Amino acid sequence: MTTTTSQQELFRFLEDRFACAQACADCALACALGASLMDPDGPKEHDLARRKGIQCAEACEATCHVLSGQPEQSERRIRAQLEWCRDVCLECADVFDRHPGAEIAAKTSRTCAQACADFIATLR
Template sequence: MPCDPHASRVTGAGAGKPRRDAARAGFGAVGPGYPPRVTSTTSQQELFRFLEDRFACALACTECARECALRASLAEPRGDTDQERVRRQGIMCAEVCDATCRVLSEENSVGEGVEDAIRAQLEYCRAVSLESAHVFDARSGAEETAAACRACARACSDFLATLN
């Protein structure tokens, strides 16, 4: 089942150069309120923007996973090769998008390894989503699924830009 970004708190897991200091200020380790050492309005705005971008990406991944799972369920499992390709692509995209949403929704400890893992997951999700969009473009009635895949790929690209 696709992850629900509303179900868990989306928190900073390392960010790009302008946001890195704000996100690494211990956001995951504090209680209510702002992270320690994030006192300037600019730092707070950068942190809020980072969290909003992360949430938007998780939401796009959830929507893509939902659409792809639906598309896969509509394809005949023992049909022609094209039907089987659509079904397998839908399942793969749903699983990758769900995993990406889970990574983005977790409260991670901050570190270079975590940031690299998030970046790798986003890049993989973007690639699979674009590939899926191309597969679904060839199918009549799959326009909505292809659009969700493209929106997911775009959200992954946008969030990757904040990490750079």
């Protein structure tokens, strides 16, 4: 492997890491807003959507912290965090799909899940 190839791989890794962190930040905000739109006195489905939205926002926030942390973190820790975030985002998107007005949060959750999956693919 040449130095140029190594530098290109490093740049790609950092770009993917940043894109994933940004997607997580966007998702955290969208899910928190989506959850706040759910009527707390509404049907049980609203309660599930609120809980999933909050859970997704927390998972994304935690993932942002991991991705912005020290670069020498173990790959295993980063991978586990990304997989957890991806799974929570997909669950949240599925729940928000059933609620009119939560389309943006559902779409943002799916975008974040894909960013996590893309970044996982760059890990060895």
